[in-house]
Amino acid sequence: MYTLKNITKGLTLIAVIAIGLTTGCKKYEHYLDTGTTTPTYNGSIMQYLESKPLNFDTLTQVIKLAGMEDVFKNENVTLFAPQDPSIAKSINRLNAYLSSAGKDSVKTLSDIKPKAWKEILSMYVFKGTNRLKDYRQVDTLALDTYSGQGYLSYNEKPLNIGVVYNDAVNGSVTIKYAGYRQLMISYIPDLSKPKSNWINASISSSDINPSNGIVHSIKFANHSFGFSVDRFILIATENGIGN
Numbered sequence: 001m002y003t004l005k006n007i008t009k010g011l012t013l014i015a016v017i018a019i020g021l022t023t024g025c026k027k028y029e030h031y032l033d034t035g036t037t038t039p040t041y042n043g044s045i046m047q048y049l050e051s052k053p054l055n056f057d058t059l060t061q062v063i064k065l066a067g068m069e070d071v072f073k074n075e076n077v078t079l080f081a082p083q084d085p086s087i088a089k090s091i092n093r094l095n096a097y098l099s100s101a102g103k104d105s106v107k108t109l110s111d112i113k114p115k116a117w118k119e120i121l122s123m124y125v126f127k128g129t130n131r132l133k134d135y136r137q138v139d140t141l142a143l144d145t146y147s148g149q150g151y152l153s154y155n156e157k158p159l160n161i162g163v164v165y166n167d168a169v170n171g172s173v174t175i176k177y178a179g180y181r182q183l184m185i186s187y188i189p190d191l192s193k194p195k196s197n198w199i200n201a202s203i204s205s206s207d208i209n210p211s212n213g214i215v216h217s218i219k220f221a222n223h224s225f226g227f228s229v230d231r232f233i234l235i236a237t238e239n240g241i242g243n
Contacts, residue, residue: 041210045079046072048210055217058084061109066117071125077154077213078126080185080201083220090225090232097233104242116239120226122155123187129214130161132183132206138162143195148186150194160186160198182206183216187227199227
């Protein structure tokens, strides 16, 4: 069970996670942001996530608190799965905000209301099944040409999803767009400026295939749950913290 007891300000993310978990505190000792490479899984998305506690222990708890278990057990969806350190990062920043305001910190996930968890989690879920091959190319430096594509999430929030075509480099020779391809999902803070200030999340493993959909595992290193920490804090505090 995830808690944030005894978290100290200024610690690195990994240290925060290690100290903040009252059980399973050693689970991140050798944590590598490599995702999971097995393409198929004989079970539902929920069962897949539960089978990977190193990556998704906190996420499965969030799903249950949000009341969305049935979605991941029975509905046909595509999940861009945030890994546990991304969730811990956002909660740590929330606690820093609460502390500065003289308020009690979040000690367990249930201190954050189900409505808040559902609103944030639903941004990562899309109806239907989409693999990497189903998405358009995106280049954030050439959006007029390679813009990816807009999609509505499970709670009808607009996000952009696309495939980054990296360059292939061989010595002094660079071949544009000929390198490996990596899926990317982006939150657009201001829809009046749809090509500006994207908050991008890269995928570490794509096309994982449980029985009722597809899972793309988000690389946690540069991602905070909710895409924007400020947005996470706003949604959590608007819905109330604690009992």
